[in-house]
Amino acid sequence: MGSGGELGSGERGETRERMPAGASAASRRARLDLPRAPRRALLPEYDPEAFGRLSEKIARFIGTGRFLVWMTVTIIAWVVWNVSAPQHLRFDEFPFIFLTLALSLQASYAAPLILLAQNRQDDRDRVNLEQDRKQNERSIADTEYLTREIAALRMGLGEVATRDWIRSEFQDLIREMEERRALFPPEHSGHSDEGDR
Numbered sequence: 001m002g003s004g005g006e007l008g009s010g011e012r013g014e015t016r017e018r019m020p021a022g023a024s025a026a027s028r029r030a031r032l033d034l035p036r037a038p039r040r041a042l043l044p045e046y047d048p049e050a051f052g053r054l055s056e057k058i059a060r061f062i063g064t065g066r067f068l069v070w071m072t073v074t075i076i077a078w079v080v081w082n083v084s085a086p087q088h089l090r091f092d093e094f095p096f097i098f099l100t101l102a103l104s105l106q107a108s109y110a111a112p113l114i115l116l117a118q119n120r121q122d123d124r125d126r127v128n129l130e131q132d133r134k135q136n137e138r139s140i141a142d143t144e145y146l147t148r149e150i151a152a153l154r155m156g157l158g159e160v161a162t163r164d165w166i167r168s169e170f171q172d173l174i175r176e177m178e179e180r181r182a183l184f185p186p187e188h189s190g191h192s193d194e195g196d197r
Contacts, residue, residue, distance in 0.1 A: 052120050059117035062110050075099065 061067055078099055082092045092098040 052116065055113045056117040056120060058110075059114045062114065075103075 078092070079096065082090045082096065082099075083094070
């Protein structure tokens with residue numbers, strides 16, 4: 001009995017040695033077919049697709065004439081207000097530093113948004129090109145298959161007697177019979193050919 005107990009404790013020791021230090025029973029029984037529970041992140045989470053769609057909408061709006069008209073109207077109103085308004089109501093004096101800052105901030109955000117929208121469009125174009133390439137390959141394979149089938153049908157039809165071929169053969173036979181009849185006229189016109197059978 002004592003030796004059996006020693007064996008049992010030895011087996012338990014081997015099991016403990018195989019487990020990494022600090023591993024708990026819960027981590028030992030973790031299932032690989034289930035996804036891990038999400039960990040809490042320090043940074044805020046966002047949906048990249050939603051952000052990409054928003055950036056595309058902004059980039060499309062920035063690229064329109066409407067945006068240019070509104071931006072021009074805003075800048076003209078800004079400059080006219082800060083030049084002609086009473087001194088105590090002006091918020092940006094002549095060098096228009098705040099206007100310059102606002103325009104640079106708008107440009108610094110517009111450029112990456114436009115690039116992001118272009119990258120998304122490039123990805124879509126790449127996927128569409130890949131699908132078109134696969135569709136073209138399938139179409140070429142189908143065309144080659146149909147070409148081979150048509151060639152096989154033509155070869156098969158070359159061996160089949162057509163109506164025109166049979167008609168021409170009959171006409172040749174009739175012509176040959178008429179030529180023979182002209183060369184060898186019948187000797188007895190009233191004689192039937194029943195006795196020849």
